[in-house]
Amino acid sequence: MSVSERLEAEHDPSAIVLSSRLPSEPWFCFEQPDRDGTALAALGCVHQLDASGRERFSQLNERWRDLSAASRADGGGGPAGAGLTAVGGFAFAPDGGRSPAWAGFPPASLVVPEVTFARRGRETWITVNAAIRRGDDPAQADARLDELLARLQERALPMLDPAPTGSFRVHSPIPPAHHEEAVARAVQRIRAGELKKVVLAREVQVQAPTDHDPAAVFDVLRGGFPTSYIYAVGRGDATFIGAVPELLVRREGQRASTVAMAGSIRRSADPAVDDHLGESLLRSDKNREENLIVAQRIARALQPLSLWVAVAPEPVVVKVANIQHLAAPIRAQLKGSTGVIELAGALHPTPAVGGEPGEVAQRLIPALEGMDRGWYAGAVGWSDAGGDGEFCVALRCALLRGRVASCFAGGGIVADSDPAEELAETETKLQALLPILSG
Secondary structure, three states: OEEEEEOOOOOOHHHHHHHHOOOOOOEEEEEEOOOOOEEEEEEOOOEEEEEOOOOHHHHHHHHHHHHHHOOOEOOOOOOOOOOOEEEEEEOOOOOOOOOHHHOOOOOEEEEEOOEEEEEEOOEEEEEEEOOOOOOOOHHHHHHHHHHHHHOOOOOOOOOOOOOOOOOOEEEOOOOHHHHHHHHHHHHHHHHOOOOOEEEEEEEEEEEOOOOOOHHHHHHHHHHHOOOOEEEEEEEOOEEEEEEEOOEEEEEEOOEEEEEEEEEEEEOOOOHHHHHHHHHHHHHOHHHHHHHHHHHHHHHHHHHHHEEEEEEOOOOEEEEOOOEEEEEEEEEEEEOOOOOHHHHHHHHOOOOOOOEEOHHHHHHHHHHHHOOOOOOOOOEEEEEEOOOOEEEEEOOOEEEEEOOEEEEEEEEEEOOOOOHHHHHHHHHHHHOOOHHHHOO
């Protein structure tokens, strides 16, 4: 059962969820501040859908469609995400997230929350869900919801401690030189004709003197990266959190949209230098090749599902706080009832996080990286009961568990990639979170 209504005043959905959550209670926050304050935040769980393997997207899509069809929801209305929704994400690999570090984050996992808040502009809606099974006493469900609603509160999110007691330790579980060696081996395979591109990533850990605070980190991210997707998924005692400009896919009725984002360069505090860096990115054959490979693959994946697919003829430069990217917007008119989960499965992994050809790259990545990516380079987002929704690519992220934060960053490797430059690119991308987490 799902009931939605508009709240009378303006609210901060993420602040409500982060202020009201209980220890080990599932929660979810997903924002893009500069897109008219778009936000979706959720708390609790009335139903969880998990899957693994190559068919995990289609399995979850089918189970979510069946559950939605068997649900009773009011007419709803309101901004995107208001009403019955499922929230969560997917690992990069079909069986990713099996290592102990990723406990609580299955290869594919969506939660139907007990309460969600959806905002667009000055309008905020609340949705309350309850699972009623044969033989259940409705009064018990009412009591549970009354208890949940009674403890909801909206407090300003906490600030990071400006002068923490104790020291922070930043280290790489696998030495940085290993990444350079992996890049060199990948370049050899590309030049030998085995593949065109592969994305290689690395992990850096921050050990803090006290537990990392997801609420404080989330607030800093949305203040520092207002054009990006700011996301946080809380499972058990861990939080997967990040700020990323890359949209995997958005579905609005029969329209689908995505962005081929690949190729990057640093920012500069000097506007003239910053513009020069952006121009050099646009003129870079290496970066344009990276972007074209991603755009072509996305278009091929969407073609069978669409009446038409339109790719921007030229990439543009997208600037976020610490880095600039090449981006080519892509739109499609769908020809069937393909939902956003199916679309995410058709597109993932794009060459922006995997490689080309995809099958070859996916076999090569774990051997070269030597780590379990878990949900890094996977997808985080939501779907409503009608199949609309959106998923971002889970990059520029960290897994917080107690005092340890594991940060991830990578880059696309092509024939003329330089190992030292690729290592430097990961350092630039890590700057989205490392300064926040390391005091």
